Amino acid sequence: MAVLGVQMMMLRQQVADEGMWAVLQRLKELDVDAVEVSQIPMDETNTAALEQGINELGIQVGALSVALKPGPTATGDNLEEHYDKVVADCRRLGTRFVRIGMMPFTAMVSKEACEAWAAEVEPAASKLADDGITLCYHNHHVDLAKFDGERMFDIVRRVAPSVHFEVDLHWVQRGGMAPLDMLKEYSGVCKLIHVKDFRVVPVPQEAVDKMMSGDVAGGFQGFLNIAQFAEVGQGNMNWPELLPAAEAAGAEFFFIEQDDTYGRDPFDCIADSRAYLKSIGY
Template identity: 35%
Template sequence: MSPSLIGPAVGSGSSSPRCRPGATPYPFAVDVERAIADCRRLGTDMLRIGMAPMSELRTEDTVVDYAKRTEKAPQSLAGEDITLCYDNHHVEFAKINGTFILDILAEEAQSMGREIDVHWVQRGGLDPVRTLQKYADRTAMVHLKDYRIGALSEDGVEAYDANPWNETFMAHFLGVVQFAELGEGNLDFASIVPTAMDAGAKYLLVEQDRLYGRTVFEAPATSHRNLVALGFKDLF
């Protein structure tokens, strides 16, 4: 069955007061019955961890420890036919002792699937198509989100004119990367979408973190229009 571009998925919550000290802070890891009930009520068979706490990603030991604790959740949910996935950002493509954090998580939490976000893959310095192919065996969801280089602000131009390559200018210079409507940035969705489907993704989720003055209605309308123009109308 072909994946849907928009489908139900439940994200992890914030810290739960029921978590024991040292436990992963996502409620479903310590309250599986609640997680199952939430999924049944919402009609979804998928959960995701939106991002690990930054304190868990500091060293190889903390990453491994976090992954081992987190692994208990997908194992508990598997009997209920509920899949748990991890949603990457760019920080998981930092290397510790030559290995991506995302790969350490995958190795130590082998029951956990992936929710690949192509914008953050690009921001992490990797190619989205090759990354989807690499992680095809466990990718259940894909975030479709474009990557755009915006214009340097007037403040940035003035900072450069005042003193080229100063700290203020560099902050503006490095901050031109933007989230974008699909088809309005630099990513090749004509290749990304078929690759995501070949990778076995059940849902392709259109997402945009910031709108830069556009409305929540205008942005998805633009993404929809551009995806249709690329030939993906039947996926909606």
């Protein structure tokens, strides 16, 4: 069975305020077995605390987040400037996966730009593979956009065959593809999965008020913005089917993630997601 963890992007403020070790202890109390580190500095303090979490709590560091090179969407270490550090961190923490969370916006505008970016990623992925580390690319909804009938996700797969994938099932659904279809098409290269639910909420009163006051455009904008990230089990995703399909596709880690908790304490959101997953056998 895939190892169940949390994408720590959700807890970056808590790590900054309370420290990595305190956060890991709270996650262990919630029956979380692994973490994926993203948008949190991999400095010595945090890395040492992660090492302590492995040794004393039994929490795995399932994946570390990297960028290919510096840029506006790059947070933390990048493979161009910090390759040796990334490999050293993985070896120190027993981590077999690193993941790129998003391609640069400049790579999203055309087929040629996407191919050029993927061609830069391939040698980095190959080099990491030689060092025993698998590079995964994480999708958003934009990765389901097509150039000449080919999805951006498939361009990456074609041009960079050494790259595996972290499939975010929420963003797949938001991008207009059935998540089960995605898992079937990417069977064998889906190593990491973001377990994130998709919720549609009622039209807010503010949108109704705008519409009734004559602000039709504002009212429709409120109507269009009713899709939300949700605690697992509190949206419309079919997890009892999706999770076994993800394991069949080769997933080794499931990471609970919720990009926005809408004012709720993220630990409470994680607790709700964990309780639901336990109720369906995970």
